Amino acid sequence: MNAPADVRAADIVVIGCGNPNRSDDGVGPHVIALLRETPLPAPVRLFDAGTDGMAVLYRARGATHLVIVDARIPEGRPGTIHEVPGAVLENPPAPSLNLHDFRWDNALYAGRRIHGDDFPAQVSVLLIEAKSLDLGLSLSPAVAAAAKRVAARIRDMVDAWLAA
Secondary structure, eight states, X not given: OOOOTTSOTTOEEEEXXXXXXXXXXXHHHHHHHHHHHSOOOTTEEEEEEEXXXXXXXXXXXXXXXXXXXXXXXXXXXXXXXXXXXXXXHOOOOOXXXXXXXXXXXXXXXXXXXXXXXXXXXXXXXXXXXXXXXXXXXXXXXXXXXXXXXXXXXXXXXXXHHHHO
């Protein structure tokens, strides 16, 4: 699929966040791995940010569209998918000397203020409710199934953005 003339290279950025050593918390990087199995069109860049909120800030700059995928704290419905506009989840960072405390929600807040128009106007966050955040390398079956649905949703979003 060729991108329309008004879409620059690297306009769409998809970032998976989470710790793959904490069971379902690794769903963001898992979705990125699924998306890499069948490459997306050229204006889409995929990143596994792990737990590095600063990577979100840096990778999103210059994009017009940003999708973030992460796990959500377990509340009894593992695999439930929540799609939320990024503006709803922007959160100012707490004063800290520890960069581990700077999360992707802080990156959305800071990125918009630091980069202004050079930060994505369209930000979507896809959160998958975890079953377990315990130490482990595997996703629970419900979260693994949800990861496939999220990868398909992202492909649909990309197709719609490129067709616009």
